[in-house]
Amino acid sequence: MNQKEYLKLIDEVIANGKYKADWSSLSGHKIPDWYYSAKLGIFIHWGIYSVPAYACEWYPRWMYNPGSREYEFHKKNFGDPKDFGYKDFIPMFKGEKFDAEKWVKLFKDAGAKYIMPVCEHHDGFAMYDSELNRWNSAKMGPMRDVAGEIRKACEDNGLVFCGSTHRAEHFFFMNMGRTIESDVNDEAYRDFYGPAYLCPELSDVAVFHTLEDVFSPAKPTEEWLEDWLVKTCELIDRCKPLILYFDTWIQNAAFKPYLKKVCAYYYNRAEEWGKEVTINYKHEAFPPTVATFDVERGALTGISPVPWQTDTAIGKKSWGYISDNEFKPSRQIICDLVDIVSKNGMLLINIGPKPDGTITDEETLVLEELGIWMSINGEGIYGTVPWKVFGEGEVNNSAGSFMDNEEKLFTSADFRFTYKNGYIYAFCMRPDSEEFVIKSLRIKGERDIVTGSVEVLGDYNIIRSERDAEGMKITLDRRPDNDKPVCFKIGMG
Numbered sequence: 001m002n003q004k005e006y007l008k009l010i011d012e013v014i015a016n017g018k019y020k021a022d023w024s025s026l027s028g029h030k031i032p033d034w035y036y037s038a039k040l041g042i043f044i045h046w047g048i049y050s051v052p053a054y055a056c057e058w059y060p061r062w063m064y065n066p067g068s069r070e071y072e073f074h075k076k077n078f079g080d081p082k083d084f085g086y087k088d089f090i091p092m093f094k095g096e097k098f099d100a101e102k103w104v105k106l107f108k109d110a111g112a113k114y115i116m117p118v119c120e121h122h123d124g125f126a127m128y129d130s131e132l133n134r135w136n137s138a139k140m141g142p143m144r145d146v147a148g149e150i151r152k153a154c155e156d157n158g159l160v161f162c163g164s165t166h167r168a169e170h171f172f173f174m175n176m177g178r179t180i181e182s183d184v185n186d187e188a189y190r191d192f193y194g195p196a197y198l199c200p201e202l203s204d205v206a207v208f209h210t211l212e213d214v215f216s217p218a219k220p221t222e223e224w225l226e227d228w229l230v231k232t233c234e235l236i237d238r239c240k241p242l243i244l245y246f247d248t249w250i251q252n253a254a255f256k257p258y259l260k261k262v263c264a265y266y267y268n269r270a271e272e273w274g275k276e277v278t279i280n281y282k283h284e285a286f287p288p289t290v291a292t293f294d295v296e297r298g299a300l301t302g303i304s305p306v307p308w309q310t311d312t313a314i315g316k317k318s319w320g321y322i323s324d325n326e327f328k329p330s331r332q333i334i335c336d337l338v339d340i341v342s343k344n345g346m347l348l349i350n351i352g353p354k355p356d357g358t359i360t361d362e363e364t365l366v367l368e369e370l371g372i373w374m375s376i377n378g379e380g381i382y383g384t385v386p387w388k389v390f391g392e393g394e395v396n397n398s399a400g401s402f403m404d405n406e407e408k409l410f411t412s413a414d415f416r417f418t419y420k421n422g423y424i425y426a427f428c429m430r431p432d433s434e435e436f437v438i439k440s441l442r443i444k445g446e447r448d449i450v451t452g453s454v455e456v457l458g459d460y461n462i463i464r465s466e467r468d469a470e471g472m473k474i475t476l477d478r479r480p481d482n483d484k485p486v487c488f489k490i491g492m493g
Helices: 003-016 033-038 069-077 086-092 100-109 146-156 167-173 175-179 187-193 222-239 253-273 330-342 361-380
Strands: 040-044 114-120 163-165 243-246 278-281 292-296 308-313 345-351 385-392 415-420 423-428 435-438 454-456 462-468 471-476 486-491
Touching (some): 003 222, 033 345, 086 187, 114 222, 163 222, 308 330, 330 361, 330 415, 361 415, 361 423, 361 486, 454 462
Parallel strands (some): 040 345, 292 308, 308 345
Antiparallel strands (some): 385 415, 454 486, 462 471
C-alpha cells in the first residue's frame, strides 16, 4: 500500500468508526483498566545509536555538528562524516544475541506488566517490518522484525505489548549535516535522513530546546505531516500496540489536525481489535481526557485527579546504550515507583541494550532486585488507587521533567500510601530502625475508621502496634536488613 492509498484508508476508518477527528469526539476516552492496574512497564531504547555507544542516543544528530564532542569522537574513531555517515553504522548493528523471549522473561520477573520498545527513534530507522520505510530492522542490520518478536514474546508470557514513535522530530533531526560536507546531502539517502530541514533556529544549539513551543518558528511541511501520519498509522496496524507513546514536538500547532486523525484512527482500530488502548503524550499535545499525560524523567508533587505516567531510565546519561553510562541503584527505582503510584501514576522504566542485543549487567541487576522487591510488596502497588494523602515526611519531588537523576534522600519519617480493597498500604521509604511512627494514622476520635489489622509484608514480625494522638507506632522484631521501602498493610475496620 502506498502513501496515497493509506491516506484514503485512514479517512475511511475514521468515517466508519466511533471516533472522529475532533477533540469533542475523542474526549473522555477511558484509560485502560489493565494499564491502571499494571503500574509498571519497561521501555526499550535499542537502535543503530547503540553501535557508536557514545554520549547518548542523540548521537546521529550531534555527530554532524562541528564543535560537538560527538563530532570530534566520530572523526577520530570512524572518519569524516562525508566518508562515514550514520547509515554506515547499520551493518554493524547486528543484534546477533537478541533473544526476545529472554528479554521478556527478565522483564516479567522484574514485575513489569507492559513492554514498550521504541519502534522508531528520531533517527528514522524503524525497528519493525515496514512497507513504507525501507530503512528498518527486518531488511537491514539485524534482519529481524524486532518489535514483532517482542510482541510475540509478550503474548506468550501474558504481558501487554506497547510501542513508541519519535519520528516527528526526524523532520529536522539530522539537519546539522546540511551545514557540512556529509552524506546527509546525498539525495540517494534522503528517505533515511529525512528532509533534514535547516533553518537558523534549528541550527543554533543554544535555542534548540526552546523550539518545543506550540508556536515554534520551525514548522513541518504538509508533505512531512502526511508522511508522519501514514507511517504512524502503519505502525499501529503492523504492531498493534496497546499504548502508543509519542515523544516531543507533536505539540507544535501544525501537528494538531494530524494528531486528531492519528488518535481517531488508533482508537477506532482498537475498537475493531476489541482492546483497551491509550496514547502517551508530553507537554500540551493532547487534551487531558483524550490520552494519558507523561512526565519525562520527572514526577508530580501531589495526587493527580487523572492517571498519568513517568518515563525514566535506569541509565543516567543516556536512554540508549553507551559504554560509560552511569546507573541508578534499584533502591532509587523502587522509591520512584512507590512515590509515583501514590500520586495516581504509572512508571515506565527504560533499559538500553547493547548492539549485539544483550542487556547490560548493571540494568539486569537492577531489574532482578526490583523483581525480588515486587514479589514481596507488589500487592501494595498493583491495582491500587491513591489514599486521601499521597504520603508524609519532608522529602518530595521537584515538579517538572528531567528532575530525577539524583536520588531523593528519604528518611524513616517519609511514608507513601496506596489503597486497595479495604487496606491502606503504608511504605516507609528508608527504614533505618525497627520502630516506625506513621503520623497520618494517628487517632482522630470517634470518626476514626482505621481500626483493623496491622501486618507487614515480608519476612518480619510485628511485636507491638499501637495508636495514639501522635500516630500509629509499629515495632518489628528486627531492623530491616536492606534500605529499600518496607510496606505495612493496615485494615480499615
